[in-house]
Amino acid sequence: MSRVPFPEAARPALANPQLRRNLGHATRTIRAKRAGVVAELPDWEELREAGRALKERTLRHLDVYLEQLEAAVEAAGGHVHWARDADEANRIVAGLARDHGADEVVKVKSLASDEIELNEALAVAGVRAVETDLAELIIQLSDDRQSHILVPAIHRNRAEIRELFLRTLEVDELSDDPAELAEAARLHLRRAFLRARVGFSGANFGVAETGTVCVVESEGNGRMCTTLPPVLITLMGIEKVVPLWSDLEVFLQLLPRSSTGERMNPYTSLWTGVAEGDGPSEFHLVLLDNGRTDVLADEVGRQTLACIRCSACLNVCPVYARTGGHAYQSIYPGPIGAILTPQLAGLDEAGSLPYASSLCGACYEVCPVKIDIPQVLVHLRGKEVAARAASPARARLDPERAAMRSMAWVFADRTRYERAQKAARLGRRLDRLPGPLRGWTAARDLPTAPPQSFRDWWRAR
Amino acid sequence: MSGAGSRKASSRSEGMRVALFITCLADTLFPETGRATVRLLERLGHEVDFPEEQTCCGQMHFNSGYAREALPLVRRFVSAFGDAEVIVCPSGSCAAMVREGYERLAASEGDEALVAEVAEVAPRVLELSEFLVGRLGVEDVGAYYPHRVTYHPTCHSLRALRVGDAPLRLLRAVRGIDLVALPEAEECCGFGGTFAVKNADTSIAILSDKLQNVLSTRAEACTALDSSCLMHIGGGLSRQRAGVRAVHLAEILASTEASAA
Numbered sequence A: 001m002s003r004v005p006f007p008e009a010a011r012p013a014l015a016n017p018q019l020r021r022n023l024g025h026a027t028r029t030i031r032a033k034r035a036g037v038v039a040e041l042p043d044w045e046e047l048r049e050a051g052r053a054l055k056e057r058t059l060r061h062l063d064v065y066l067e068q069l070e071a072a073v074e075a076a077g078g079h080v081h082w083a084r085d086a087d088e089a090n091r092i093v094a095g096l097a098r099d100h101g102a103d104e105v106v107k108v109k110s111l112a113s114d115e116i117e118l119n120e121a122l123a124v125a126g127v128r129a130v131e132t133d134l135a136e137l138i139i140q141l142s143d144d145r146q147s148h149i150l151v152p153a154i155h156r157n158r159a160e161i162r163e164l165f166l167r168t169l170e171v172d173e174l175s176d177d178p179a180e181l182a183e184a185a186r187l188h189l190r191r192a193f194l195r196a197r198v199g200f201s202g203a204n205f206g207v208a209e210t211g212t213v214c215v216v217e218s219e220g221n222g223r224m225c226t227t228l229p230p231v232l233i234t235l236m237g238i239e240k241v242v243p244l245w246s247d248l249e250v251f252l253q254l255l256p257r258s259s260t261g262e263r264m265n266p267y268t269s270l271w272t273g274v275a276e277g278d279g280p281s282e283f284h285l286v287l288l289d290n291g292r293t294d295v296l297a298d299e300v301g302r303q304t305l306a307c308i309r310c311s312a313c314l315n316v317c318p319v320y321a322r323t324g325g326h327a328y329q330s331i332y333p334g335p336i337g338a339i340l341t342p343q344l345a346g347l348d349e350a351g352s353l354p355y356a357s358s359l360c361g362a363c364y365e366v367c368p369v370k371i372d373i374p375q376v377l378v379h380l381r382g383k384e385v386a387a388r389a390a391s392p393a394r395a396r397l398d399p400e401r402a403a404m405r406s407m408a409w410v411f412a413d414r415t416r417y418e419r420a421q422k423a424a425r426l427g428r429r430l431d432r433l434p435g436p437l438r439g440w441t442a443a444r445d446l447p448t449a450p451p452q453s454f455r456d457w458w459r460a461r
Numbered sequence B: 001m002s003g004a005g006s007r008k009a010s011s012r013s014e015g016m017r018v019a020l021f022i023t024c025l026a027d028t029l030f031p032e033t034g035r036a037t038v039r040l041l042e043r044l045g046h047e048v049d050f051p052e053e054q055t056c057c058g059q060m061h062f063n064s065g066y067a068r069e070a071l072p073l074v075r076r077f078v079s080a081f082g083d084a085e086v087i088v089c090p091s092g093s094c095a096a097m098v099r100e101g102y103e104r105l106a107a108s109e110g111d112e113a114l115v116a117e118v119a120e121v122a123p124r125v126l127e128l129s130e131f132l133v134g135r136l137g138v139e140d141v142g143a144y145y146p147h148r149v150t151y152h153p154t155c156h157s158l159r160a161l162r163v164g165d166a167p168l169r170l171l172r173a174v175r176g177i178d179l180v181a182l183p184e185a186e187e188c189c190g191f192g193g194t195f196a197v198k199n200a201d202t203s204i205a206i207l208s209d210k211l212q213n214v215l216s217t218r219a220e221a222c223t224a225l226d227s228s229c230l231m232h233i234g235g236g237l238s239r240q241r242a243g244v245r246a247v248h249l250a251e252i253l254a255s256t257e258a259s260a261a
Helices: A006-014 A017-039 A044-060 A062-075 A086-099 A111-115 A118-124 A134-141 A158-168 A178-195 A221-227 A245-259 A292-297 A301-306 A312-316 A318-323 A334-345 A362-366 A373-390 A392-396 A399-411 A414-426 A435-441 A454-460 B024-028 B031-043 B059-063 B067-081 B092-108 B112-124 B128-135 B155-160 B166-172 B200-216 B227-239 B249-254
Strands: A079-083 A104-107 A128-131 A198-201 A205-207 A212-217 A231-237 A267-272 A282-288 B017-020 B047-049 B086-089 B125-127 B148-151 B178-180 B221-224 B245-248
Touching: A006 A017, A006 A318, A006 B200, A017 A245, A017 A312, A017 A318, A044 A062, A044 A245, A044 A301, A062 A079, A062 A205, A062 A282, A079 A086, A086 A118, A086 A198, A086 A231, A086 A282, A104 A178, A104 A221, A111 A118, A111 A231, A118 A128, A128 A134, A134 A158, A134 A178, A158 A178, A178 A221, A198 A221, A205 A245, A212 A221, A212 A245, A221 A231, A221 A267, A292 A301, A292 A334, A301 A334, A301 A373, A312 A318, A312 A334, A312 A362, A318 A334, A318 B200, A334 A362, A334 A373, A362 A373, A362 B155, A373 A392, A373 A399, A373 B059, A373 B092, A399 A414, A399 A435, A399 B059, A399 B067, A414 B024, A435 B200, A454 B024, A454 B031, B017 B031, B024 B031, B024 B227, B031 B047, B031 B245, B031 B249, B059 B067, B059 B092, B067 B092, B067 B112, B086 B092, B086 B112, B086 B128, B092 B112, B092 B125, B092 B155, B112 B125, B125 B128, B128 B166, B128 B249, B148 B166, B166 B178, B166 B249, B200 B227, B221 B227, B221 B249, B227 B245, B245 B249
Parallel strands: A079 A282, A104 A128, A104 A198, A198 A231, A231 A282, B017 B047, B017 B086, B086 B125, B148 B178, B148 B221, B221 B245
Antiparallel strands: A205 A212, A212 A267
């Protein structure tokens, strides 16, 4: 995906009153729900710390745990594939589907599959991917893009969904009653579940000790995908491994409370390889790197890999609540997207994202695994600035760099600083600032420097 | 919290020597905030010292990705304030920059000697309300401010310094004040330093919701701990000719019956 800078991408959403209203309402509601269920747990801070520490230890020995996972999955009758990047992962999945003569795959919501654009790759291979998560189905039927990690169609209201279903599903009559809409989707999906030869899922956790894969969801459609078709393919980012079965105790408390604001999610599916006469007879686990080991190599950035995709940071973010997810132009929007996307896709591709934050710190405060998102944002800004400086031609023509350097020069010396203060006082009041600073005066008056600085007063008193 | 007697400004006879870290923004654009801080601290019986070598803490540079440019400013701060027993700052974000950012910055630039110096000086930096309530145990500073006021907790004072309700305790003790709660108070105002110009549209969208909340309180003044956020909120209020002022907490706490007259 070729990306435009965030400020530009944000503009349509900022100017859309319906979207602003939908997002404001949805994020406020889920935020309050989360706060309620988090407050119920007296040991929430200890849980967060346990989650953080578990992830840190796992990432430190990622190679060991991944090989353990591979061995355990294979011992339980599953197959493990290693995919270096999106192309490799797509080839593996498409190849498996073709080997089984499938022209259709039923999918449970998987961010990793969207990251590698699996559906598009399958289409090229002549395999149709059917999204079975209700919101994902809405996105797929309307040829739209997700705008939230957990609630991909957060930007759509039910009137729009009714119109979409009437147009795309085999229904003649439909109201915008949520239950009726869900029933129409259910009937449509049930046919796909019964037809499908191959099911596909992502993974929330993969337990190294036992080879167990875990998917949490709300609708039960995921469980249909993971149990009905004879062949199951699971795509899992390598950072999703956890060492021990008992580690799930921590994460299965942290995740639902942080994401949907529920004490427990309705469906938690756990499977270990294959079991005769129960569920799929063939199981493939595809372990995806796609840039993750590069993230791991960055001492500050690596904490990003601890993310359990709860989306609590989106719901508290003042930027996300106004711009929505599309402005981030990535399957990973919001604060976590602002640090994950540039690390996976590169700063050349997504260099404006680390700046899409006021550094208010609300994301860090709610993160169930204590990812210091503001710290990583500042770190990535530093890398972006360094990358700009590394090209002499770009550095010379960079007005921001010139301004920052000259201000640093002024601040580095008291005499220069005091002279600059005098100069600021001589300048007349500006109603409109020029150049890159004009954004300030678009809706804010500019203060004028009073005749006497504080230090002048101090000296004169 | 100790007994009621110790919370009275007049009862604190033991004065401290306080180094004022004014911030470049207040020094240049909002000197009244600095004057108010001095008046307040002196009224409470403390001796204020102003190390004139101070300039800017480097927060804007650091947060914008210019750590290398900020590094000399860290060294400068450490040398300007090295001897001070306690350093008081009328800004949550500048205090947080020194307390949290400096060590990280010095470490990232590989200056171990500076890391050690920072570790010495950083814990002595306190934001004004932290100093008053947390260090001195004072809530009633003897202020008088007969106006309707709402308080916006700035993000860095709230989430980095964790000043908690210290500013509200101080405000509640002000005589004549009509303190009204700000709806959705803990939401960012949208300033964010260079964010306000780099992502001006989003910054203004966030501000516009903050202003709506401020206006809904029918307050005459919106107060906070940071001149930067107040410049942003006040700039928006001024552009709207809203008739609401942005006022730093120090100015409210420095006001007395005598100064109001």
